[in-house]
Every structure is written in C-alpha cells, then in structure tokens.
Amino acid sequence: MVEAAHNQALRALAVAFYDPRQADDEIDLAHQLLANLDLSATTVNAAIATLIRDAGNPALDDRIHNLRAELDIAGLTSVIPTLELAAAFHRAVLDDHDALAATLSRLREQTQNGDYAYYVDIAHYMADLPLSHVSGARWLDGEPTTRQRWRALATARRNHLGLDHP
Numbered sequence: 001m002v003e004a005a006h007n008q009a010l011r012a013l014a015v016a017f018y019d020p021r022q023a024d025d026e027i028d029l030a031h032q033l034l035a036n037l038d039l040s041a042t043t044v045n046a047a048i049a050t051l052i053r054d055a056g057n058p059a060l061d062d063r064i065h066n067l068r069a070e071l072d073i074a075g076l077t078s079v080i081p082t083l084e085l086a087a088a089f090h091r092a093v094l095d096d097h098d099a100l101a102a103t104l105s106r107l108r109e110q111t112q113n114g115d116y117a118y119y120v121d122i123a124h125y126m127a128d129l130p131l132s133h134v135s136g137a138r139w140l141d142g143e144p145t146t147r148q149r150w151r152a153l154a155t156a157r158r159n160h161l162g163l164d165h166p
Helices: 002-018 020-034 038-055 060-074 077-094 099-112 118-127 143-161
Strands: none
Touching: 002 020, 002 038, 002 143, 020 038, 038 060, 038 077, 060 077, 077 099, 077 118, 077 143, 099 118, 118 143
C-alpha cells in the first residue's frame, strides 16, 4: 500500500502538468491511498500536484507561500525543489517574469548541491528563458525538443485558462 500511495502521488504530480482535469482523479486516488498512512513527503507531493493542477490561478500564490512555510517548519527539505518547480510552472503560465525570477533564485539555491539541478533547466524551458548555466542533464530527445515540450505545457495551460485572449 505504501508503494502504491507513493507512486500514485508522483503520477498525480506528472499528470497535473499536462491534464488538469485528469489530475483531479489522480489526486483523489492519491489521497485515498494516503488516508491511513503517515507518509509526509508523499502527502506533500500530492499537495504539490494540486498546485500544478491549479497553475495560472492568481489565488495560488498564497497556497504556494503557505506550503513553503509548512515545509520549512517541518524540515521536509527534499520536496522543496519540487514545490519551487510547481511555482515556476505557475509563474510561466502567468508569464510573470518578476515573480519567476524570485522563484528561480530559490530553486537555484535549493539545487546547488546538484540534486534536482535539472529543475532549474526545466523552469527556464517552461518560461522560454535562456539558461546562463546548464545543469548538465542529458535529455533523451535533446535540449531543444525538451525545451519545446516544457514550454508547450505552459502555453497549453495559458490557452486552457484563456490567458492569451482578451
């Protein structure tokens, strides 16, 4: 049951990037599997999936801030980079480059030890920003294709929310 809950939370997180409607079901299933378990980091991953699902909603800023504070207090530092990646997606969807700069700064700080350093690359790709320093990640389909795919996710969410229309 533990493995199922963990895998389902990660599935919900991944699905939330590309299909917010399907993410609802995936997040619900993750919460059902987590109901009788004490898996803090996995529960946080499910919470981050809801943030990714809701990316582009201006009310999300407070939820991100609150979860960041909870993680700091709880000492769950291993999931902070994933939270910052979710925040970067939200900022890329909103095309909010000022807030994205602060998010990127936190993400760089959280990944300076090399763990999840490729999240910085992905955050830049989502916002279609140039990279001054690459993580060294070797992308299966190459950097240009990976960049285009991540950017397409942010653009698709903008379109889904009607943010590119007057």
